[in-house]
Amino acid sequence: MTNQPAQVVWDGHRIARAVARMAHQVVESNAGSRDLVLLGIPTRGVLLARRLADQIRGIEGSDVAVGELDITMYRDDLRRQPTRAVGRTSIPGTIDDKVVVLVDDVLFTGRTVASSLDALKDVGRPRLVQLAVLIDRGHRQLPIQADHVGKVLQAPAEARVNVRLAEIDELDAVTISMPEA
Amino acid sequence: MRHLLSAGDLSLAEATSILDVAEEMHAIQDRPIKKLPTLRGRTVINMFFEDSTRTRTSFEMAGKWMSADTINISAKGSSTSKGESLRDTMLTLDAMGTDCFVIRHGSSGAVAQAASWVRAHVVNAGDGTHEHPTQALLDAFAIRRHLRAGGDDAFEGRTIAIVGDLLHSRVVRSNVLLQRTLGSRVVLVAPPTLLPTGVEQWGCEVTNDFDAVVDEADIVMMLRVQRERMHGGFFPTAREYTELYGLTPERLARLRPGAAICHPGPMNRGLEISSEAADATNSLILDQVTAGVSVRMSVLYHLLGGSPE
Amino acid sequence: MRDLLITGARLADGTTGDLAVSAGRFVEASGVHDAERLDADGLLALPGLVDPHTHLREPGREDAETIATGTLAAARGGYTAVHAMANLDPVTDTAEAAEHLLALAARDAHAEVVVVGSVTKGLAGEELSEMGLMHRSSAGVTMFSDDGRCVMDSLVMRRALTYARTFGGVVAQHAQDTRLAGPGACCHESEISGRLGLPGWPAQAESAIIARDVELTQLTSGRLHVCHVSTAEGVEVIRWAKSRGVNVTAEVTPHHLYLGTREVESFDTTFKVNPPLRTDEHLEAVREALADGTIDMVGTDHAPHARQDKDHPFDVALPGMLGLEQALAVVIEVMVSTGRLDWAGVVDRMSAAPASLTGSTTQGRPIAVGEPANLVLVDPAARAVVDRDRTASKSRNNPYHGRDLPDPVVATVWAGRLTHRR
Numbered sequence: 058m059t060n061q062p063a064q065v066v067w068d069g070h071r072i073a074r075a076v077a078r079m080a081h082q083v084v085e086s087n088a089g090s091r092d093l094v095l096l097g098i099p100t101r102g103v104l105l106a107r108r109l110a111d112q113i114r115g116i117e118g119s120d121v122a123v124g125e126l127d128i129t130m131y132r133d134d135l136r137r138q139p140t141r142a143v144g145r146t147s148i149p150g151t152i153d154d155k156v157v158v159l160v161d162d163v164l165f166t167g168r169t170v171a172s173s174l175d176a177l178k179d180v181g182r183p184r185l186v187q188l189a190v191l192i193d194r195g196h197r198q199l200p201i202q203a204d205h206v207g208k209v210l211q212a213p214a215e216a217r218v219n220v221r222l223a224e225i226d227e228l229d230a231v232t233i234s235m236p237e238a
Numbered sequence: 239m240r241h242l243l244s245a246g247d248l249s250l251a252e253a254t255s256i257l258d259v260a261e262e263m264h265a266i267q268d269r270p271i272k273k274l275p276t277l278r279g280r281t282v283i284n285m286f287f288e289d290s291t292r293t294r295t296s297f298e299m300a301g302k303w304m305s306a307d308t309i310n311i312s313a314k315g316s317s318t319s320k321g322e323s324l325r326d327t328m329l330t331l332d333a334m335g336t337d338c339f340v341i342r343h344g345s346s347g348a349v350a351q352a353a354s355w356v357r358a359h360v361v362n363a364g365d366g367t368h369e370h371p372t373q374a375l376l377d378a379f380a381i382r383r384h385l386r387a388g389g390d391d392a393f394e395g396r397t398i399a400i401v402g403d404l405l406h407s408r409v410v411r412s413n414v415l416l417q418r419t420l421g422s423r424v425v426l427v428a429p430p431t432l433l434p435t436g437v438e439q440w441g442c443e444v445t446n447d448f449d450a451v452v453d454e455a456d457i458v459m460m461l462r463v464q465r466e467r468m469h470g471g472f473f474p475t476a477r478e479y480t481e482l483y484g485l486t487p488e489r490l491a492r493l494r495p496g497a498a499i500c501h502p503g504p505m506n507r508g509l510e511i512s513s514e515a516a517d518a519t520n521s522l523i524l525d526q527v528t529a530g531v532s533v534r535m536s537v538l539y540h541l542l543g544g545s546p547e
Numbered sequence: 548m549r550d551l552l553i554t555g556a557r558l559a560d561g562t563t564g565d566l567a568v569s570a571g572r573f574v575e576a577s578g579v580h581d582a583e584r585l586d587a588d589g590l591l592a593l594p595g596l597v598d599p600h601t602h603l604r605e606p607g608r609e610d611a612e613t614i615a616t617g618t619l620a621a622a623r624g625g626y627t628a629v630h631a632m633a634n635l636d637p638v639t640d641t642a643e644a645a646e647h648l649l650a651l652a653a654r655d656a657h658a659e660v661v662v663v664g665s666v667t668k669g670l671a672g673e674e675l676s677e678m679g680l681m682h683r684s685s686a687g688v689t690m691f692s693d694d695g696r697c698v699m700d701s702l703v704m705r706r707a708l709t710y711a712r713t714f715g716g717v718v719a720q721h722a723q724d725t726r727l728a729g730p731g732a733c734c735h736e737s738e739i740s741g742r743l744g745l746p747g748w749p750a751q752a753e754s755a756i757i758a759r760d761v762e763l764t765q766l767t768s769g770r771l772h773v774c775h776v777s778t779a780e781g782v783e784v785i786r787w788a789k790s791r792g793v794n795v796t797a798e799v800t801p802h803h804l805y806l807g808t809r810e811v812e813s814f815d816t817t818f819k820v821n822p823p824l825r826t827d828e829h830l831e832a833v834r835e836a837l838a839d840g841t842i843d844m845v846g847t848d849h850a851p852h853a854r855q856d857k858d859h860p861f862d863v864a865l866p867g868m869l870g871l872e873q874a875l876a877v878v879i880e881v882m883v884s885t886g887r888l889d890w891a892g893v894v895d896r897m898s899a900a901p902a903s904l905t906g907s908t909t910q911g912r913p914i915a916v917g918e919p920a921n922l923v924l925v926d927p928a929a930r931a932v933v934d935r936d937r938t939a940s941k942s943r944n945n946p947y948h949g950r951d952l953p954d955p956v957v958a959t960v961w962a963g964r965l966t967h968r969r
Contacts (some may be wrong), residue, residue: 115289127262130304140239140544143259156497219433325858346744355811366862367744384599408744435747436738459935 062234063219065073067208069229072191072220075207076105079189080112081204087147087156090117094155096126098173099144102161104222105191109160122149126159126180131172152181158205162220164190168202194218239540241353241360244371245412250419252540260529260536266303269527273291273533277306280337280542284363287313287343292503292527293363293373295341300534306337306542324348325355332356338455338542341365346408355380359541361534367406373502374412376533378420380525381457384498393423400452401462401483402510403472405434409461409502414440425451431472448482452489459500460485460511476509484537485515498522548964550579555585556924558914559890566592567952568920575916581966587924590730590957593894594599595627595658597910597923599719599798600694600846601902603660605651607636612851612941614648615655617871619939620849620964622657624871625923625956628902629658631847633639633665634695639836640665640676645686659816661905664688666707666718670696670741671762675707689905691720695821697756698727701867703900704760708769717796717904719772720760723822728752733862735808735823743812745861748823754780760797761788772795772904775848786841789869796904799833801870801877806946816857816864817944826884837896838887847874851942869945872938879927879953909962920963921957925935929954 067075090113093112096149100146110123127144135141159173170188177186189205196214212218212233221230239252248256266272282301286294294310301308313327326377331339338359341349346366353360353423364370379428381398385391398417400511404426417424424442426433437444452458473479480486484498490512493499499511499521507513551568567579567586571907598621604612612630621629631648645662652660655906665683668674669692675925691711698704698720707718728748734740736747757773761784764771776782776797785797802857805899809816809828819825836842850867857864878897882888888896912918930956935945959967 130274130543135276135543136544140540143262143539144256146262146265175275180269208422225543323855323858324860326855343839343860345862348860350814351816351860365744369744411742411744434741434744435736436741439738440742 063232064234066210066233067231069223069233070233072231075191076108077112079114079205079207081111083109083189084113084116084156084186086187090119092119092155093149094122094124094149094152094157094183096124096148096157096159096177098159098161098169099125099127100225101220101222105162105226106160109189113115124149126173128169128172128176129159131176133168133172134198146176146180148180152177154182154184156185156187157183158189160189162191163218164188164193164201164203165196165218167199169195170201171199179223191220192218242371242537242541243277243350243353243360243362244369244415245450248416248419249372253378253419256533256536256540257376257379257382260375260532264529264532264537265530266535272303273305274303275305276539277304277542278299280306281335281339282306282308282338282538283331283336283342284308284310285313285331286311286350286363287341287363289314290472291365292530293342296530297363297534299531300538302448303531304535305481305512305539307539323409324352332358333500335382338538361537361541366408368408369412370408370535371412371416372530373409374416374536375537376526376529377413377459377500377502378416379529379533380500380522381498383525384522385456388496392421393417395423396456397423397425397454397455398459399425399427399455399461400461401448403467403487404428404437405432405464406464406467407461411426413459414442418442418527425455427451427483429473429479432467448489453492453494455493456497457500458485458493458497462502462504463506463510480509482545484509485511487512490515490518493520500526502526549961550582550584551586551588551963551965552576552579552582553924554590556590556591556930557712559894563816566914566922568838568960571920573914573916573918573920581882585958587867589926591890591925591927592615592887593625593925594898594908594912594914595923595959595961596625596875596897597628597907598626598847598849598874598899599630599772599800599844599904600848601629601631601871602634602848602850602867603631604635604851606647608853608882610941611853611856613655614651614660615657616939616941617849617851618652618655618657620869620871622961623939623956624873625875625959626659626871626922626927627658627959627961627966628907630661630690630904631665632694633663633692634670638665638669639663640668642677642680642684642686645681645688646684649686656719658846658961659910661690661907662686662688663690663692663719665804666691666698667695667703667850668816671912671930672696672698672700672703675703675855677750678707678710678716679714682716682887689714689716690719690772691716692721692774694719694721696903697721697723697725700813701759701763704765705763707907708741708767712767712769714792715770715906717770717772720756721774722753722760723755724752724755731862733823733866734811734821735825737801737808737826739812741960743814745811750778750780750825751830753822754784757781757936759782761785761793764788764793765794769794771795774802775803775822776833776836776842777803777829779824779829782836782841783831786836789841792865796843796900797841798844798901799837799842800848801874802868803948804830804837804881810946811861812884814861816859816861817946819864819866819869820862820868821866827963834881837882838892844896845874845878845959846901847871851940851945852945853942857944863881868946869938869940872940873933873947873952875955877926879955883927920960922960924957924959925955926957927953927955
């Protein structure tokens with residue numbers, strides 16, 4: 058199956074504005090950055106978590122804890138694919154009684170987030186867990202909603218929505234493409 | 239990956255992937271809840287035709303921490319030509335829906351034979367005097383962590399001296415295969431009576447003179463001398479063995495700075511390794527044991543963590 | 548028994564003609580009546596093959612082979628006689644056991660069964676078996692072997708050679724120094740045994756015993772036959788002994804001519820055999836020795852085993868492999884096709900020489916009017932992929948399974964009777 062050329066729906070400028078807005082929301086809804094731990098879901102969720110942390114530092118003037126939460130071992134679809142590469146998990150200190158914000162690039166079926174909640178349970182017991190995503194593209198298969206959303210994107214279920222981030226993808230962009238019939 | 243039978247079956251990429259995932263698994267050991275759901279609903283049978291408390295326990299913990307249903311079978315004594323054939327034993331357990339066999343057997347090749355008969359995945363947990371690939375992987379894991387602490391975890395250019403009863407050691411065969419894949423220089427040291435036939439074709443340097451290499455090694459791996467060998471005429475006396483091939487305090491003092499000591503255990507303190515060496519700050523012996531569970535979790539993940547084929 | 552007329556066959560000497568068989572002997576063409584005709588146009592007629600080394604397993608392990616199935620396998624391989632090794636249950640170590648075996652053969656066999664007695668009671672290597680009574684019995688035993696085990700005790704070996712001399716007996720030795728190559732030894736001692744961690748079986752464990760035994764043969768003026776020579780070192784000792792006039796003969800198996808140590812890398816116990824499969828330099832040495840006559844004959848060491856005796860770890864599984872049905876194929880492949888041996892050589896190594904071990908008057912004879920009618924019709928060009936399930940043997944431990952080999956045996960006639968026809 059080959060894809061038609063990807064259409065860019067958001068450029069770097071829009072992404073930067075969305076991240077800034079989400080950072081404000083996170084701070085606002087938690088009355089500051091104390092007790093806040095941002096956990097990115099590899100790979101691009103981690104990059105977004107770092108960008109959010111930079112923004113929050115700019116707002117609050119203090120560092121916010123950032124970590125990585127790999128959910129490969131918690132996936133419910135491991136047996137559907139050849140063995141997957143495993144990402145890093147790195148938790149900054151304890152998350153017990155903290156406010157954890159899970160960060161991912163795209164919220165789609167909700168299965169990744171569900172797995173990440175399972176993973177989170179095994180590393181500690183946060184006081185509150187929130188979800189921040191750059192793109193919410195709908196089509197949920199589980200009762201999961203994001204607390205902080207960069208953009209809601211209406212796209213058919215079969216479309217591919219990709220977030221590209223300059224750290225690993227050369228430039229920032231959100232693209233959408235349709236698989237060929 | 240369908241089976242792990244020989245360290246020689248692993249490409250550099252596969253070996254590195256096992257070590258990398260093992261790093262992630264290692265972090266689990268510091269967690270309050272040492273459990274991953276990854277292998278939920280999978281059945282792993284540890285079949286030990288030969289006793290080994292530490293290897294069996296290590297595999298059992300690896301399976302359990304990954305939520306596999308882990309069953310231990312001690313089949314010691316059933317491996318004779320009079321008893322049920324190995325093939326029948328394996329086919330019976332395979333027919334129960336086993337997903338993976340972890341097999342330790344006293345006969346070289348028995349694990350590969352078993353793998354040829356069953357549908358399940360098979361991990362070689364040590365076969366006779368042939369191979370013990372997960373031991374070599376956990377050795378590499380502990381060594382890599384040690385090297386990383388020194389600032390550079392590359393294996394290329396490192397010298398690993400493996401000393402002792404090479405003839406009867408499955409650990410050395412797997413370590414030579416794996417370390418050569420990883421790029422190390424391997425030097426084998428043993429009395430001439432304990433060198434395997436054809437060892438000069440293994441792509442390693444071979445010497446009978448421990449003292450000639452003791453100060454060249456980045457890693458000194460001491461192998462266990464089994465008590466029964468002492469009466470087998472392989473060397474004159476334990477005293478002579480220790481003097482010529484033991485890691486004595488004198489040789490310990492000659493190790494280069496940053497060099498580390500490994501031993502697959504169980505140790506004969508005072509024979510192949512002195513207590514001073516075993517308990518030295520640069521001894522990785524307990525790190526090897528800790529690494530065992532992480533590496534075996536990684537191996538189980540690589541075999542069972544994806545679609546069946 | 549119907550008369551036979553075999554038309555158009557070529558003989559080993561190159562001549563072509565019709566062969567008539569009546570009452571178990573070759574006769575003039577005019578001497579047959581209402582004969583069954585065999586068109587042998589383009590085929591080679593050789594004297595029936597004689598195997599000096601066969602394990603028939605009956606009595607004792609009839610689940611692995613019987614006299615009926617083993618000799619039928621022999622017939623399918625072109626053999627008209629087999630020497631039945633003594634490691635049966637009960638061991639052939641008494642006249643009664645020898646006569647019992649002969650009686651079973653008279654009832655069931657598809658080839659002549661030559662009874663081999665053991666050298667020592669129960670193959671234990673300690674006391675001589677009743678060699679004289681076995682010889683005097685109706686079985687007329689003149690060949691003695693503890694095959695499967697080596698007669699390790701030098702004094703016992705000396706006595707056996709001395710004792711058998713009185714009635715022209717030959718002692719066939721399984722040459723294996725059991726200290727150098729102990730019970731666990733299962734792989735030729737080499738880079739491969741070292742790498743696989745399999746207990747090694749060094750070549751010198753064979754040559755050291757052969758050297759000792761040729762010395763004892765000189766000492767006793769006895770007669771020695773060396774079973775399954777597998778090493779270059781063993782060949783050298785035999786060559787030296789023959790140059791000194793020692794009364795020694797030797798055999799090589801088809802598998803030691805053809806299969807190498809590498810086969811065991813898969814730990815497939817089909818390839819476990821004793822002595823073990825050797826490396827290339829040894830294969831080359833035994834081929835050369837068979838060609839130049841240092842090794843006198845081919846012996847199959849046909850060793851059927853039930854599956855349950857092979858489905859064990861390599862060091863525990865029973866050693867041995869089938870050989871009767873593919874022996875000629877292997878000899879053609881490695882000796883004839885390569886120009887090392889001509890057809891007259893094949894006749895000598897696979898018929899005349901083994902028959903002379905016991906001074907047979909019925910086997911190993913030329914194809915000529917008045918001689919016993921034992922022959923095999925050979926298609927030298929035919930080839931086939933060996934299928935272990937297409938066999939007369941009860942066992943399946945066929946090391947040639949799946950290999951493309953000559954498929955030469957078209958028909959076999961034993962004592963005037965058609966025992967196999969493709």
